[in-house]
Amino acid sequence: MLSLGTMLALASFSTYIGAGLLSFVGGMRLRRAVGTSLLVLGGLLGLAATVAAMVGDTSYAAGPFAGLGAPRFHLDGVSAAFLVPISLLEIACAVFALGYWSDDDQPRTASRLRALFGWAGAGIVLVLVATDPVHFLAGWEVMALAAFLMLTVEDHDPHVTRAGFTYLIATHVGVLCLFGLFAALATPTPMPGRVVIALGVVGFGLKAGFVPLHVWLPPAHAAAPSHVSAVMSGAFVKVGIYGLVRLGAAFPSAGLAATLLVLGGLSAVLGIAFALVQTDLKRV
Numbered sequence: 001m002l003s004l005g006t007m008l009a010l011a012s013f014s015t016y017i018g019a020g021l022l023s024f025v026g027g028m029r030l031r032r033a034v035g036t037s038l039l040v041l042g043g044l045l046g047l048a049a050t051v052a053a054m055v056g057d058t059s060y061a062a063g064p065f066a067g068l069g070a071p072r073f074h075l076d077g078v079s080a081a082f083l084v085p086i087s088l089l090e091i092a093c094a095v096f097a098l099g100y101w102s103d104d105d106q107p108r109t110a111s112r113l114r115a116l117f118g119w120a121g122a123g124i125v126l127v128l129v130a131t132d133p134v135h136f137l138a139g140w141e142v143m144a145l146a147a148f149l150m151l152t153v154e155d156h157d158p159h160v161t162r163a164g165f166t167y168l169i170a171t172h173v174g175v176l177c178l179f180g181l182f183a184a185l186a187t188p189t190p191m192p193g194r195v196v197i198a199l200g201v202v203g204f205g206l207k208a209g210f211v212p213l214h215v216w217l218p219p220a221h222a223a224a225p226s227h228v229s230a231v232m233s234g235a236f237v238k239v240g241i242y243g244l245v246r247l248g249a250a251f252p253s254a255g256l257a258a259t260l261l262v263l264g265g266l267s268a269v270l271g272i273a274f275a276l277v278q279t280d281l282k283r284v
Contacts (some may be wrong), residue, residue, distance in 0.1 A: 009128070014122075015041050016119065024115060028103045035114040040094050040095070049083060075128065086121070089235050101227065117146075122142065124143050126139025137175070147167070147232060151224045160223040163220050178243075204240045204244045208238075210263050226282075248260070
């Protein structure tokens with residue numbers, strides 16, 4: 001029996017899928033109204049799901065590391081906390097795009113970008129509620145491909161396509177590491193814990209964009225439309241942090257904690273140093 005929070009999260013997932021599909025149906029005004037309304041509704045359902053999960057269901061699901069016998073989907077307090085900014089961003093960016101990336105000014109790409117926002121939201125929600133590796137990786141890949149297509153929406157610009165393919169390569173190196181992580185956990189002969197943790201740190205860290213795995217992040221933000229950049233920093237990057245939180249809970253060790261402290265410190269110090277020499281606000 002799924003909890004109320006989980007059902008609302010899955011309703012949010014379905015609404016985002018619908019937003020992606022219906023953004024191409026009908027005339028310009030109908031597409032804009034239906035697509036935007038569904039993105040906003042998906043965000044509101046996500047917020048409702050977080051309230052239900054935090055108030056009515058305090059059980060812990062362990063995310064993709066829940067193991068056999070767990071429900072396939074569950075929204076617990078950890079995943080609900082990450083769903084809050086994602087839901088708020090989907091609402092804010094959907095409304096912001098009505099003026100910033102309007103159908104009148106961008107007739108070739110406005111509907112496409114609106115649809116990709118829906119599918120990206122669906123991928124993220126699936127990642128947050130999945131308690132098995134198959135659904136988790138499916139959501140991760142949908143999210144990654146939607147982000148790439150949103151980033152390269154202005155594909156006539158070579159700087160944009162270069163940044164997009166840098167992101168695509170980085171994110172799929174991360175995906176391969178996550179495949180290796182879950183494969184290692186599924187083998188009859190357990191692999192050394194250091195190998196599992198290393199695969200998880202690289203796989204999730206590439207999405208989180210911490211130093212030295214940040215190579216894709218500054219050019220991607222500089223190339224993306226402003227509301228896409230907002231979702232990338234406020235949602236996609238945070239999903240990498242979500243993976244690290246789940247990894248640390250599933251495999252608590254002093255080595256992992258020390259590694260993340262070092263990487264966090266490097267990212268803070270070097271991030272400031274890199275920002276001081278930038279002239280592009282979005283790269284900063």
